[in-house]
Amino acid sequence: MSWKVTLPCTRQEAEALHDEDDWLESLDPIPSVVADEVEAFNDAKWRIEAYFPDKPSKAAVDLIQSRLPSAAKAEPVIAKLPDEDWVVLSQQGLTPVCAGRFYVHTSSNRGEVPDGAVPLHIEASRAFGTGGHETTSGCLEMLDKLKRQGKRFEFIADIGTGTGLLAFASCHLWPRAYLTASDIDPVSVDVTRDNALLNGYPLGMGQGHIALCAASGTDHPIIQQRAPYDLIIANILAGPLIELAPSLVQITRDGGALILAGLLNTQAAAVISAYRKLGFRLQMRSDTGDWPCLMLIKRTRYRWERPSRADGRTTQPPGDFGTW
Known part of the structure; x- marks a missing residue:
């Protein structure tokens, strides 16, 4: 990828962009779109980064911006990037994690597993x-x-x-x-x-x-x-x-x-x-x-009632419990 377009957005807009991505097929070539939070726990402060192999056209930038209502008046940031493998490069920025007996690494930063450690190979991905x-x-x-x-x-x-x-x-x-x-x-x-x-x-x-x-x-x-x-x-x-x-x-x-x-x-x-x-x-x-x-x-209950099994109900409506 040699060009990047960055636009602010909300978390809801970012998720909708990925859930309904058929519109991307109208672009040639199709960019890679990455969503990221700018401020932790602030759903109003997210951003979209779209990566293009060539300089994106104004029509392509306008199309992406049109999918982000909160960014209607924002000025897109369009930057030319060095010719690098950005997936590999981003993972090189990660370091292995030692936590307890576990040694968590990606394919690009495995290094030497400490003696007695349990290696876990987890690539940076779309999941937290x-x-x-x-x-x-x-x-x-x-x-x-x-x-x-x-x-x-x-x-x-x-x-x-x-x-x-x-x-x-x-x-x-x-x-x-x-x-x-x-x-x-x-x-x-x-x-x-x-x-x-x-x-x-x-x-x-x-x-x-x-x-x-x-x-x-x-x-x-x-x-x-x-x-x-x-x-x-x-x-x-x-x-x-x-x-x-x-x-x-x-x-x-x-x-x-x-x-x-x-x-x-x-x-x-x-x-x-x-x-x-x-x-x-x-x-x-x-x-x-x-x-x-x-x-x-x-706490253990010392009453004659037997504990009830889970029934699957939750006070939370369907929402996002597991991603960031």
């Missing part, structure tokens, strides 16, 4: 979770700590799996567990499927396998039928974590653990409060910069 973000590395370290403490889990769910990284780590740590990994974005499920093959983690419903599904929150038969879970990991966002609290409570076994991440320090008190009201207590917390990772335990 390459290990480089503090929320993901914090979850990896939390999982590693639980294993070192001798914790055992038989049924594990990764809600909002992204690239599948945390599901793979759980599968390595507890290879006899029944694992479920879900994401609201079908693209993430496809990415996880590819990464499972790349890293040698089996998919399926059996013991030691990872069952994959696209689901809004916990609303999927696979998630419901395999409940209750001993361990649930939800590395998503603070708002969905709070709204999903009743649903996650329903599918967590008494005494079971929740690992919650994707929230800022300023949001931790609200998330903890939402789960404490539903019978959880904070067991452990680790902070990496501004990003805490919380582990909560569901």
Whole structure:
């Protein structure tokens, strides 16, 4: 790619641009379009970058801008780029991540795997979770700590799996567990499927396998039928974590653990409060910069009622729980 067009947009516009991309076929050649957030947790501050092999025509730029109502009065930034492989170049900017016993790398930065480390090959892609973000590395370290403490889990769910990284780590740590990994974005499920093959983690419903599904929150038969879970990991966002609290409570076994991440320090008190009201207590917390990772335990109920199984309902309407 030798030319780039940059335009501001909202998150909703960026997602619509990718969901309804038939309009791109009217352009020759068809550009590669990448969406990115400018400010974390600010859906109004996103941008679109369209890459062209040649200088884009005014008509092509106008067409892209017409798909972004909030950018109607913006001045497109058109820049000529050096003749490089931008996919490779962007990944060269990434460094391997050491978190707990895990060593997360791409094909271009594998380097020397430290002695005793568990390598996980995760390419930068359309799904969140390459290990480089503090929320993901914090979850990896939390999982590693639980294993070192001798914790055992038989049924594990990764809600909002992204690239599948945390599901793979759980599968390595507890290879006899029944694992479920879900994401609201079908693209993430496809990415996880590819990464499972790349890293040698089996998919399926059996013991030691990872069952994959696209689901809004916990609303999927696979998630419901395999409940209750001993361990649930939800590395998503603070708002969905709070709204999903009743649903996650329903599918967590008494005494079971929740690992919650994707929230800022300023949001931790609200998330903890939402789960404490539903019978959880904070067991452990680790902070990496501004990003805490919380582990909560569901209190055992000493009443004659038997715990109810999850029914799949959630107070959150279909939305985006698993991508950034």
